[in-house]
Every structure is written in C-alpha cells, then in structure tokens.
Amino acid sequence: MGSVVILDLRILSLAVPSQKISEMTRRLMPWLWWALASNFVSGSFFLFARPHRYFNNPIFGWKLSFLIPAIFLTLFFYLMSRREHGYWELNSKRLWAARGIAVVSLGLWIMVAMAGRWIAYMEYIYFPA
Amino acid sequence: MMELLNAPFWIDIENWPISWEIGGTAWFPFLESIHVIAAAFVVGSILMVDLRLLGLAATNYAITTLSKELLPWSWGAFTVATITGVGMFITRAASHVVNPAFQWKIFLLLLAGVNMAYFHFRVYAQIQQWDTTVATPTQLKVIGGLSLLTWSGVMLAGRWIGHII
Numbered sequence: 571m572g573s574v575v576i577l578d579l580r581i582l583s584l585a586v587p588s589q590k591i592s593e594m595t596r597r598l599m600p601w602l603w604w605a606l607a608s609n610f611v612s613g614s615f616f617l618f619a620r621p622h623r624y625f626n627n628p629i630f631g632w633k634l635s636f637l638i639p640a641i642f643l644t645l646f647f648y649l650m651s652r653r654e655h656g657y658w659e660l661n662s663k664r665l666w667a668a669r670g671i672a673v674v675s676l677g678l679w680i681m682v683a684m685a686g687r688w689i690a691y692m693e694y695i696y697f698p699a
Numbered sequence: 700m701m702e703l704l705n706a707p708f709w710i711d712i713e714n715w716p717i718s719w720e721i722g723g724t725a726w727f728p729f730l731e732s733i734h735v736i737a738a739a740f741v742v743g744s745i746l747m748v749d750l751r752l753l754g755l756a757a758t759n760y761a762i763t764t765l766s767k768e769l770l771p772w773s774w775g776a777f778t779v780a781t782i783t784g785v786g787m788f789i790t791r792a793a794s795h796v797v798n799p800a801f802q803w804k805i806f807l808l809l810l811a812g813v814n815m816a817y818f819h820f821r822v823y824a825q826i827q828q829w830d831t832t833v834a835t836p837t838q839l840k841v842i843g844g845l846s847l848l849t850w851s852g853v854m855l856a857g858r859w860i861g862h863i864i
Binding site: 571572680684687 | 725727728732735736740742759768769772
C-alpha cells in the first residue's frame with residue numbers, strides 16, 4: 571500500500587515533488603507486486619484456517635469488492651506506463667486521467683485496509699456471540 | 700515500577716466517559732482502522748528514507764531531498780496515529796500498561812525516536828559529503844537498518860497487543 575499510495579500522492583502533486591511520475595512508477599511497482607503477492611499468501615492462510623469466518627462475513631465481500639478493482643486499476647496504470655515512456659505525463663489530458671485514477675486508487679486502497687480491519691470487529695459488534 | 704503500572708490511576712482513565720464512549724461503540728474499530736492506515740503512512744515514508752540510507756533503493760535521489768519531502772508525511776501521519784492510539788489506549792489503560800506487547804511497542808518507539816534524533820542532530824549536519832553517493836558509509840547504513848528494524852518491531856508489537864489483551 572505504501573508504494574501505490576506515495577505514487578498516487580505524487581500524481582496529485584501532494585508529495586515528493588522532485589520525483590517524476592514515470593520514474594517512480596518504474597521504481598516502485600516491483601515493490602508493490604512483491605508486497606501484494608506476500609499479502610495474498612499470508613491472507614490465504616487466514617482464509618484456509620477459518621473459511622466460514624470469512625465467507626459468512628459481509629465485510630469480507632466488501633473488502634474483495636474494493637480490492638479487485640484496486641488491483642485492476644493499478645495494473646492498468648502500470649501496463650499503460652510500460653507501453654510508452656512517460657505515458658501519463660505526455661499531455662494534460664493524460665495527466666488529468668492519471669489524477670482521476672489516483673483519487674479512485676487512493677480511496678480504494680484505503681477502503682481495502684479499512685474493510686480488512688473491520689472483518690474482525692464485525693463479529694463482536696453485529697453478531698451476538 | 701510495578702506499583703506505578705498497577706496504580707488505580709489507570710482504572711480511573713478507563714472510567715472516563717470518553718473511554719466508555721469509544722470502547723462501547725463503533726468508535727473503537729473506526730479509530731483502529733484510521734490508526735492502521737496512519738501507521739502504514741508513517742512506516743511507508745520512513746522505510747523509503749531507510750532503504751535510501753542503506754543504498755538499496757531510490758539511489759538516484761539525494762538523501763536530503765528524500766528526507767525533506769517525506770518527513771512531513773511521517774510526522775503528519777504520526778500525529779494521527781498518536782491521537783487514534785491514545786483514543787484506543789484509554790478504553791483499557793490498566794490492561795495495556797501491563798501488556799508485554801504494549802510495553803515492547805513503547806520501548807521500540809522510544810528506540811526508533813532516539814535513532815531518528817541521533818540521525819537528525821548528530822549526522823545530518825555532515826551529510827553533504829554522502830548526500831548523493833549510492834555506497835553510503837557504515838554509520839548511515841546502521842542508522843537506516845536500525846530504523847527499519849525498530850519500526851518493523853513497533854508494527855509487530857502493535858499488532859500483538861490485540862492478540863494478548
């Protein structure tokens with residue numbers, strides 16, 4: 571989340587002004603994919619351990635519905651940036667598209683973390699034990 | 700020390716109206732989620748500077764530039780994490796102060812703070828000579844590595860608090 575968030579913040583001109591979007595994308599994306607893969611592995615351990623806990627929990631569905639679009643959006647951003655050097659900075663139209671993507675991406679990733687945390691709370695707040 | 704940790708004062712904190720309000724409502728998970736996201740911001744921004752100090756990442760940027768541009772984010776997020784953290788702490792203050800995971804977390808936080816202060820007040824003034832070099836001197840590598848370790852420990856201990864309590 572750290573790598574994609576800092577990239578989103580850069581696209582929105584909120585952080586690290588000295589770094590270029592294209593250079594950052596190339597440098598940070600490998601970190602993102604590796605971290606995502608390890609999240610996936612450790613997360614599937616939770617799932618295998620107590621599948622009913624997750625499949626019967628509405629928040630788990632919410633989490634997936636934030637996570638899957640977040641991954642696809644990030645992948646789309648990445649693939650486009652690989653197609654052409656400086657793809658997202660080429661003209662103001664693309665830069666605005668990138669900003670739109672950044673806002674949505676930021677929101678999605680924050681909601682993924684939020685929903686992930688609420689999965690555990692759902693049990694004691696809404697399901698009487 | 701034990702007397703201080705077992706003092707009735709901590710129970711009094713738990714009985715503040717605001718502690719009851721947070722502990723008994725959805726405020727707690729809400730604060731917790733914000734806390735986790737803020738922690739990700741703190742560690743994410745510090746990690747980038749640490750990896751640069753170790754000469755492992757972002758090597759085409761000067762150390763001073765990275766630290767100047769990332770540190771405000773670390774502090775901003777740290778403030779949010781502290782406020783939400785205190786909000787959660789007061790709901791079960793007496794149990795937290797005797798929770799080993801909580802004690803470790805505070806200890807590691809202080810250690811990380813000392814390391815950071817050492818870097819900024821002792822080393823930072825002479826940083827010009829290595830500012831743009833990839834192969835950083837051992838001193839900077841130790842500081843970066845220590846920061847990486849202590850902050851990872853803070854996160855790990857932080858997560859463990861909830862498993863012990």
